[in-house]
Amino acid sequence: MARTALVTGGTRGIGEAISIALKNAGYNVAATYAGNDEKANAFKAQHGIAVFKWDVADPEASAAGVAKVEAEVGPIDVLVNNAGITRDGMFHKMSFEQWREVLSTNLDSMFTVTRPVIDGMRERGFGRIINISSINGQKGQMGQANYSAAKAGVIGFTKALAQENARKGITVNVIAPGYIATDMVMAVPEKVREGIIATIPVGRLGEAEEIAEAVVYLAGDKAGFITGSTLTVNGGQYIAG
Secondary structure (H helix, E strand, O other): OOOEEEEOOOOOHHHHHHHHHHHHOOOEEEEEEOOOHHHHHHHHHHHOOEEEEOOOOOHHHHHHHHHHHHHHOOOEEEEEEOOOOOOOOOHHHOOHHHHHHHHHHHHHHHHHHHHHHHHHHHHHOOEEEEEEOOHHHHHOOOOOHHHHHHHHHHHHHHHHHHHHHHHHOEEEEEEEEOOEOOHHHHOOOHHHHHHHHHOOOOOOOEOHHHHHHHHHHHHOHHHOOOOOOEEEEOOOOOOOO
């Protein structure tokens, strides 16, 4: 029987590639989205992947959303916490609203979506939780104090949760992507993009599918001895010890 995977922020960018790769690997996939109904419905029609709309920063909406996914698609065996936003700005000009918005979506969602899922995984004796952090959660980034703080928090959360659940057959890992050729990155001015690429030893941006394939591996049975780990996929731009 096919396992069920839930991908938050799973209809666009890296999340879209993850959802498609998991479906191609044989999973029943559900993808969440926050607001773009047109894009989500087009994604559903094209790929045959169930979509569910809710704000992952909202604990009540997340609990209800997870319950709906499990009722309609199946008990969640694989959770990919991918949803994230940016509200960039230099810290001395940053508002608390910019700070709170990013922390709520990027870090609070680790609790709000994982908490309703974890008991079922523990009862069944199997689970794969894969959290998407960022190179900027490892090294920091000017103009992203909020985002860097949230993504660093994802790594700490992962390490703690991995220790708590290892004996229950649940692995918890992080993927920290570098600069990936998503619509957002490709929309920056060409000179800025060239400057970014110049700092990447492999000489190119990453592809969303490369992150997706890493997720598929960590979700599988053969990755059962990997937990509490951070997989950096950044072309050598930042090498974490």
